[in-house]
Amino acid sequence: MDPGGLELISFGGQGQIYRWEYQGKHYVIKAVLNDESVFRRLNQMREAVERLAKGLGQRIPEGILKRAFPVGRGWVDDPEELGFDKSDQMTVIVYNWIDGEPLDSYLLSQLCSEPPLSSARVKLAKQVLELLTFLEKAGIANYDMFPDNFVVDPLGQVYIIDMEGAGLFDPGTRTWIWTPVALGKNFPGYCKPPEFDAVDEDLKVFSYRWVGATLVFHILFGVSPFAFMQRIDLKALLELYDYADKGAIAWPPYGAEKAQYVNPRLDPAKFRTQIRSSCGVGSRGVCPLEVLAFLTFISGFDKPAHRPSFEFARLILSEVLAL
Ligand SMILES: Nc1ncnc2c1ncn2[C@@H]1O[C@H](COP(=O)(O)OP(=O)(O)O)[C@@H](O)[C@H]1O
Ligand SMILES: [Mg+2]
Structure with missing residues (x-):
């Protein structure tokens, strides 16, 4: 990822939030101290939402689907650049950006x-x-x-x-x-x-x-x-x-x-x-x-x-x- 494409939006509760432009689309990049379980948690929530929608014969509301669940993941090579310790393991969560x-x-x-x-x-x-x-x-x-x-x-x-x-x-x-x-x-x-x-x-x-x-x-x-x-x-x-x-x-x-x-x-x-x-x-x-x-x-x-x-x-x- 080219750090030049990142725009700092907020310092947030747990870490920084950036807007990231990639191939003409905008995403949210959220850097959090490494906790792999966050992905398992979010994925199980997504599955629960999908099961419910299927059971009800409905679509998952856009208001949930679009921004609540990640569309990608990654890690930070140099946590010091974000103000963390060199030894900190940082996970990056990628979400869709909502213009709003x-x-x-x-x-x-x-x-x-x-x-x-x-x-x-x-x-x-x-x-x-x-x-x-x-x-x-x-x-x-x-x-x-x-x-x-x-x-x-x-x-x-x-x-x-x-x-x-x-x-x-x-x-x-x-x-x-x-x-x-x-x-x-x-x-x-x-x-x-x-x-x-x-x-x-x-x-x-x-x-x-x-x-x-x-x-x-x-x-x-x-x-x-x-x-x-x-x-x-x-x-x-x-x-x-x-x-x-x-x-x-x-x-x-x-x-x-x-x-x-x-x-x-x-x-x-x-x-x-x-x-x-x-x-x-x-x-x-x-x-x-x-x-x-x-x-x-x-x-x-x-x-x-x-x-x-x-x-x-x-x-x-x-x-x-x-x-
Ligand atoms: N898609 C988005 N569109 C507009 N603002 C956003 C978006 N995502 C995050 N923000 C801004 O960044 C803030 C922090 O994002 P959030 O995901 O709530 O992280 P935190 O865990 O740090 O609270 C939000 O309160 C909002 O002001
Ligand atoms: Mg928040």
Whole structure:
């Protein structure tokens, strides 16, 4: 490979990301510290996705196929040139390049003036949920579903990227084939589910639903579902959970007003009214998106299996659309 054809895009979570031009086409080159298992993991995920598509008689969604799986591999001859030790073994993963914008900046540039639940927001959330549902059915548990791990092309099509750390489970028994690698980073407005620091990996089999619900909510409303909180670490979540009136299906939960870490600029009652009115729901009706948030973050707080599947989240969303 001619290093002259490489353009540095990002320093990334685990290594550098380059755009590489080769024979008139663009690719992503991702250099990671040598871990051969990443290819086995990604290949088994690809096989799981292929099996599911075959079983359903469907095609694999482009949003998964195009950028989630490698199209090639290689190694770095001189790791020192990339700032690593001479003795480091570095693997290179080659992906297709998507001409587009990462979803985090897309939300700010293209959707920032869109009101909650505008058709552009709903269209995008539906697409993302379609991808997430397909992955979930295939047994892929991806914790890294932050907005910077999706790319939107100029036609508005969404692609998932950066699935190297995702886990793979047997959808029937929900036992791990590959356990997921830690929730990579702190993304503003996103928090780790409470079971996350547990040593027991089996507790984490539904953790991806927590992150996925946060993402969908973020796309639909332009803010994280935790925007009414000042801090969203485990201590603050525990306090919220203790205050929450667990019998009432609401988001933010009734009782959140009393919590110490409430964002003074966004009091929970106002936040709740805004969610309900944008769903067209009066004070007494059931707001489907509140139900999704409640089941994921309150009843699913210490019972991860209670968190709704992405399929269920899609049903909830279609109900909002019908309003
Ligand atoms: N195909 C692509 N098109 C546009 N931007 C991309 C593409 N691939 C990666 N990027 C940019 O590079 C960043 C890091 O890529 P990613 O695969 O998520 O690696 P990391 O593991 O370092 O997070 C993305 O958040 C995005 O901003
Ligand atoms: Mg990433």
